[in-house]
Amino acid sequence: MVREPVRIKWIWPVLVVIILLGVPWYLPQGTIEPVIMGFPYWAFISFLMTAILSLFLGYVINRCWDMETLLDNSSGKDKGGERK
């Protein structure tokens, strides 16, 4: 089976959740403390969510994307246009 990220539906809602949790819209405006490793807590959350985002995208690239080898093996690139 050819694996293509856009056709694997669960990836995208998960991505949206990771993205939205990294933006401080849901936290009380004006708050700062605690400060963690020099980051105010909300920026630290955003830092962690960015790392999770990179990890997740890495997972998607490795596990949910495999097209070329399968397409090449099945009938070669040149005749691809006739295939349906």
Place this chain on the structure above:
Amino acid sequence: MKLPFIGWHGVITIVAYALFILGSTLYLATRGVSRKNLSSFYLANKGLGPLLLFFTLFATQYSGNTVIGYPAAAYRLGFAWWQSVPYMVLVIAGYLLFAPRLHVVSKKYGFVTPSDWFDKRFNSKAVTLVATLLMAYGLLNYLLEQLVAMGQAISGLTAGVIPYIYGVIFLVTIMLIYEWMGGMKAVALADFINGVVILIGVIGFVLLAWANFGSLSSATQNLIATAPKKVAVPPLQTSVNWISMYILVGIGAAVYPHAIQRIYAADSEKTLKKSLLRMAWMPFFTTGVVFLIGIIGTQAFPGLDKMQSEQLVGMMANVIAGKSAFNYWFMMLLFSGVIAAIMSTTDSVLLSLSSLLSNDIYGKVIKPNADEAEKVMWGKITGIILVFLLLLIAWKPPATLVEIFTLKFEVLIQVAPAFLLGLYWKGLSKTGVLLGMLSGAVLAGGMTFSGMKTLWGWHGGVLGLGLNIVISVVFSLLFPDKKEEQERAEEVYSWVVR
């Protein structure tokens, strides 16, 4: 950026560095490049391996603005500028929306430019021409911005020993020579060298800044006492603005013409995957590091206004360089890093523009039956003429750097629906995609020209993209292509679905 300490040493460094790039590219990257074949010249024969592909993606994406403009933005916005890290990571998510399919399709049909996709998919001269003109316009703006940055960096860093315009002409000439001789292969090799220098420069700089001006924690404590707004959870509108930036950069940077050409140029899917995998972590080492520089800078030089803050990196470098001979020469390396970042973006944009001129304007409109050698030559020569016209405009540089950065996205992002929808939905019609691109560009351009950068926190480019998608879909449903046209369009990509 002013570094008066550098002067003549700066001149020597810059000349030596530029000649080193020229020598290495001419020696290593011109053999085996046919200047008579579009794919060989503009896409390195679609044979870029993992290392070169990664560095050319990386160095092209991060420009001089990243090194000079971004610390200034962090200085002004405080921790809300952390957004520059996730939005750069999201460029990879942007790629995942279309690159896997586009890569295999481009290999099958031998695409050279993004316009080749428009041509194959929509089979309409009007659609291809409008898309090509939008992309060329965006690329020209982008190139202009890089030329201005280049001139400012050189004249600032050599304390005016090299005047603005001579500095730009010198570096542009170097780039034009290696591009003329080696095309994409030379650009990728130059990007590799530049990429390494950028990384060493910014990471070294943050370590020295940390050691000389105090840690991140002390800068944060200082900000809490002096400017708590820069440390506190920002207002809702700023959060909306983050998300808008995510869409603008995440999708916009992925559909840059030169980014799309790097998807074509990857020698295999495995290579492309490997490069994108590494790219997903690079923002931590680039925009993340320069973010720290900006925050540390708030403690080193408090109270700068907007224009002064643009000089932040130069001010910090000056103090650091004054402390020891090692620091001095390390700052010289940072100086090369800034030039490297600008060069590596400029050469890629220039090559992409030249390919649009030769493959799409000349090859599809002016003289469709021209042979490839003629097309390549035409692209090179008109590219050079355009660069020199831009140089005349670049003489009068605009106000600050970060604001022009979003400008180019506004237009370039309008080609996105043709990829994001066109690769998956046969119903996307010529009429729909054409009206979509035009209405999106008009809205985004209109907002920009009227001085309205955002509306309720949303950028003009993102609102334009939203309108573009709605118009594309609605008009595709109202004015669909003929059934046989839809079937022909579907054949272009349907073979990948199995």
